[in-house]
């Protein structure tokens with residue numbers, strides 16, 4: 001079990017932790033700021049540093065076999081000798097990459113508010129994000145780009161809270177306002193609220209205010225199947241710069 005510091009504070013860039021296990025899959029810590037791939041969002045990269053200054057580059061973060069387990073996956077060819085359970089490390093995420101995940105993740109929730117149809121697929125990376133909507137109507141690139149720009153400019157606060165399943169059952173209005181049905185059977189549900197815009201269950205990392213998303217544009221709309229429309233998001237700067 002790894003204490004998931006990123007669930008309460010997505011802005012943390014580094015933390016101190018203790019190594020609990022090391023194997024061919026990677027390194028496990030007692031606490032971490034590294035987000036493991038899940039809910040459509042890519043895993044974090046970064047590095048771990050021992051007290052003597054030795055560094056281990058981390059290429060990806062995955063969930064382990066046991067629930068609540070986080071595996072920090074070293075870059076290919078990294079030397080794991082001397083990385084032993086019990087040692088203290090400083091864990092540091094690649095903040096540039098993670099912040100792009102956060103900007104895109106919150107932007108996909110804005111898209112959910114603009115397109116009132118069920119989502120049946122989602123992928124969030126540092127270079128693009130895509131969301132598949134279960135729908136047959138056409139979507140317009142310019143209209144959606146303008147809608148996102150408006151919600152970004154309006155600077156809505158973004159925050160999360162935990163609610164119990166009983167609380168959820170007692171507030172049918174809350175469930176109706178959610179675009180995604182929450183997972184059941186774990187006692188509590190983490191919900192992400194964009195003030196006045198969107199409320200849905202989500203375990204991902206988000207910016208603190210929609211203004212922090214910056215210039216995100218719809219780069220492509222595809223008809224994936226008769227009943228699926230795929231919306232692809234990009235950052236305006238990389239689309240313009242071609243990098």
Ligand SMILES: [Zn+2]
Nearest residue numbers: 105202203204
């Ligand atoms: Zn989400």
